[in-house]
Amino acid sequence: MSGSISERINTVRAQLPPSVRLIAVTKQVPSDVIRAAYTAGIRDFGENRIQEAIAKQAELQDLSDITWHFIGHLQSNKAKKALENFQWIHSVDNLKLAQRLNELAQQIGISPCVCLQVKILPDPNKSGWSVPQLLADLPTLNQYKNLQIQGLMTIPPLGLNDQEIMAVFNRTRELAQEIREQNWPHIQMQHLSMGMSGDYQLAVEAGATMVRLGTILFGERGN
Numbered sequence: 001m002s003g004s005i006s007e008r009i010n011t012v013r014a015q016l017p018p019s020v021r022l023i024a025v026t027k028q029v030p031s032d033v034i035r036a037a038y039t040a041g042i043r044d045f046g047e048n049r050i051q052e053a054i055a056k057q058a059e060l061q062d063l064s065d066i067t068w069h070f071i072g073h074l075q076s077n078k079a080k081k082a083l084e085n086f087q088w089i090h091s092v093d094n095l096k097l098a099q100r101l102n103e104l105a106q107q108i109g110i111s112p113c114v115c116l117q118v119k120i121l122p123d124p125n126k127s128g129w130s131v132p133q134l135l136a137d138l139p140t141l142n143q144y145k146n147l148q149i150q151g152l153m154t155i156p157p158l159g160l161n162d163q164e165i166m167a168v169f170n171r172t173r174e175l176a177q178e179i180r181e182q183n184w185p186h187i188q189m190q191h192l193s194m195g196m197s198g199d200y201q202l203a204v205e206a207g208a209t210m211v212r213l214g215t216i217l218f219g220e221r222g223n
């Protein structure tokens with residue numbers, strides 16, 4: 001890892017097609033570093049813990065054109081806070097959560113953008129719809145009119161080689177295409193949220209429209 005935050009951002013940005021949205025994942029990154037990334041031109045930020053994100057958002061209130069993306073597993077009891085503090089939720093990973101978000105969005109009077117998280121391969125460490133379950137749930141999802149369902153999110157299981165990772169990303173793109181061809185009036189499928197620091201180049205090659213990058217911009221996180 002070398003260079004300043006802005007140099008790293010510029011290097012990565014230059015490798016991405018202009019149409020691909022770069023989401024800077026700032027979990028465990030302090031708000032002054034987020035501010036530096038903002039100054040370098042980033043407007044999309046991703047977080048995976050609600051409390052941590054809210055604390056930093058409070059310190060960054062003056063940066064009013066940030067779009068906040070929630071990318072972590074969302075527990076039902078935090079759904080309201082997520083909706084109040086994030087414009088996008090990439091990690092809607094089951095029907096019950098989608099239903100809860102839709103109800104809350106209606107109560108609050110908002111229409112959040114969401115992605116449906118899908119597991120192309122079985123992965124005990126990750127949540128998300130299996131492909132058959134997602135296809136079965138589409139008629140119900142189509143009724144959640146307060147959600148703007150924008151597309152699919154996926155994270156390949158750990159330990160795959162490049163070819164296997166590429167197959168996961170390609171399958172995700174094909175699945176979005178299959179769903180699009182079903183013409184659900186309330187399900188959009190124009191976005192693919194896929195690609196992290198280790199695999200974003202493959203994801204872009206496979207058609208990602210949003211990449212979620214942490215380590216490559218901010219360095220290794222402590223734990």
Ligand SMILES: *Cc1c(COP(=O)(O)O)cnc(C)c1O
Nearest residue numbers: 025048071196197212213214215
């Ligand atoms: C942490 C995280 C990222 C970023 O991962 P890096 O490997 O640090 O780029 C992307 N997506 C999700 C869901 C994450 O939790």
